[in-house]
Structure formats: C-alpha cells, structure tokens
Amino acid sequence: MIEAVGLTKRYGDKTAVYNLSFQVRPGAVTGFLGPNGSGKSTTMRMILGLDNPTSGRVTIGGYPYRKLPNAPRQVGALIDAKAVHGGRSARNHLLSLAQLSGIPARRVDEVLGVVGLQDVARKRSKGFSLGMGQRLGIAAALLGDPQVLLFDEPVNGLDPEGILWVRNLMKALAAEGRTVFVSSHLMSEMALTADHLIVIGRGQLLADMSVKDFISANSADFARVRTPDTEPQLREKLTIALTEAGGQVLPEQDGALRVMGLALPRISDLAHEAGVRLWELSPHQASLEEAYMRMTQGVVDYRSTADQKAGLQQPLPPGAQPPMPVPGQGQPGWYAPPPPQHAAPHPGGTPANPYGGPGAAPRPPAGPALQGQAPGQPPSGAPAAPAAAPAASAAASPAPVTDPTTSEDAR
C-alpha cells in the first residue's frame, strides 16, 4: 500500500502539491487524475524518493522509498519513458537495469515479450517511436516483478491498440493483487481502467473514491426533449412550463432541450397539459468526462482562448452550458500485446448502455466526496497564471538504483 499524509511540495514560491493525504491499496487500479500541472508527476516523484517533500510524508508498505528493503523487487515505475540511453538496444538497457538490481537476465526476455518488443529488442532505442519508448519504460517497471507499480501517463503516444493493451495490462496486474497507481489527465481512459480514483487540482485533493461512487455522485441524469422543428413556439411554451415546474432547461445544439430535475413521466404530463406535442423524450446521463471537467474547471492552469473567428468555439446563449455528447464506451477485452510495428486484430467494443435512469435530480459537481479546500482556491503560493513547464526529469534526479527511467549515465 502507498500512503501519503499531509504531503506538500514547494518549488520556491510555487506550491506544486499541498497537504495531500491518500492511500493506494493493493488489488486495484487506482487512477490519479488532474489537469496539466496539477501535481501528479511531483507526487509520483515524491513516492519514489526522487523529490523530497517540503512537509508531510509518503510511504510504500510503511517505508519511505529510500528506506524500503530490496526496493527494485518491490516497486516498479514508469515516470519518463524518454529517460533512456538512446545508444543502447532495448535489451541491453533492460539488462543493465537488471544487473544493477540483481535480477536474472532471463527476466529481461520475459518482460520484452510481455510488452511486445521482442522483435526489436536488439535495435537502438533512439530509433524507437514514442509508443515503443512507452513499452520499453513499462518493461523496465515490470523487471523486478514488483508488487507496487506506478505509471505516469503510460498511454502517452500510444495508438488505440496500445492504449487498450496498457488498460488490460494494468487490470491484469491489479487482478494479481498488486498495487497499481496510474496517472492521467483523461477521465475517459481512467473510467475504463481504474477501480478507484484520486483526483487533484492545483496540488490539492478534490476527490478520493471508487469509480462507481464517482459515477453515481457526479453523473447527473437528464432528459432530452424535442418539440416539432416546424413550430418553434411549442419549444418556447414547453420551456416555460418545465421551468415553472422546477426543472432546469438548457438548449442543446441540435435544437432539442436538456431537462434536469424532472422525471420523464412528469415532463410528459407537463407537455400534455401545455398542449405541446413531443418528437422525442429520452433519458440520458451526463458523461463522466463532463463531471470531471466540472470538478476541475476551477483548477485548470492552462486554458485555450476562444477562437470565434475560426469557428472553433461558438458562443452559447447567456446562462447556457455546452451540451456534451452521450457516452458510448467500449468494453475492454484482454489480448496478448502485439509487436508495436504490426497491427493486430482489434477486438472491437460493444457500446455500453449510455442511458441512466430517468428523472433523478442533478447533483452538485463534486458531491459529498469533495474533499479539502474548494476547487478554485489555490494554496498560498500557487499562482493563478500559467507557470513554467515542469523541469522535473528522472534522469537528473538522485534516483534509486533501479529507477527504470533514469539514464544510466546519470548513475
């Protein structure tokens, strides 16, 4: 188990992580979510002893990483896939890591097979694509057959097939009873991969709950209602009737209405009483991505400006929120990792039922599980303006001897 208590990291007057407390348990994939610059990598680096906390502590199995007995066999990590000696072959890179940690050479070939790099094992890694580099980083993390695994943005640069492979690998590792902690800024990916979520914004804890609880706490049900396109006055009439009955009504981009706070039968009755014919009345559930965006919207450091001239972002009516697409998520299925240069048959996905139950009232964005300071209130020292890109690099740090992402030259 990984346990952080009051973890805080300051770089000068920049507070990267503030008073973070959480536990990452074995037997589950725990997703570590947050917008860019929210402190995920900094937290991971502190877990691995690559950065010292300004205050607070973080332990693995009760020990700080640097005091962990036989750390390379207990903890594996992918922090920066680029931190590899490019002149070495993938196999030699892994062999040198294995030697340093007393891991038998045969394990190198095993992990090369697991990540699908066996056919390019003798090629220099500097010729590797981003995705192949990620696979090599994952191979290094698996080298010691560790019980605790940390992956920082492991799907970066991977194609859809690679993303599915990583997803299934994480799940398989957790199913074996290992502790799997994986960071991402993509809620959609984490919703498919993780069992539990830790969400941070500007270095602070926003949520710590199971994916199931996150969905039920944050995915508001709503109804889509459509009146005849040919009679706009009916839409207006219905909007007034639904609003007077306590519903929240928002326009959808295609001319339909999004109605929250009223059950479907009630909407139907109100429409009937108002003499409004309906062309559509259907139950929907706001996507998890939308719930995550709402939760973190006050704590995003880097935000694009609208380019209305280019038509990239259309202005919405006053008070309206942008409607989101209804989710249709694919079902994961396990298959062996293919070599990166060969396309494997994609197992495809059966869309999950995207519809929630009708009529439930919308819940507040972060719900009861929202923890710590409110989003949008940064800790002292956290600037509201965009900061410089992180300078953190595993290669430049006093790394533990088997940190798989550390350049061998740096050791």
Ligand SMILES: Nc1ncnc2c1ncn2[C@@H]1O[C@H](COP(=O)(O)OP(=O)(O)OP(=O)(O)O)[C@@H](O)[C@H]1O
């Ligand atoms: N060595 C450093 N010196 C100064 N500031 C740093 C350093 N490392 C990180 N930061 C700052 O701390 C904040 C958190 O950075 P961090 O890389 O941990 O975020 P992140 O959530 O991993 O972001 P991303 O999703 O973009 O990788 C950022 O504002 C970053 O600029």
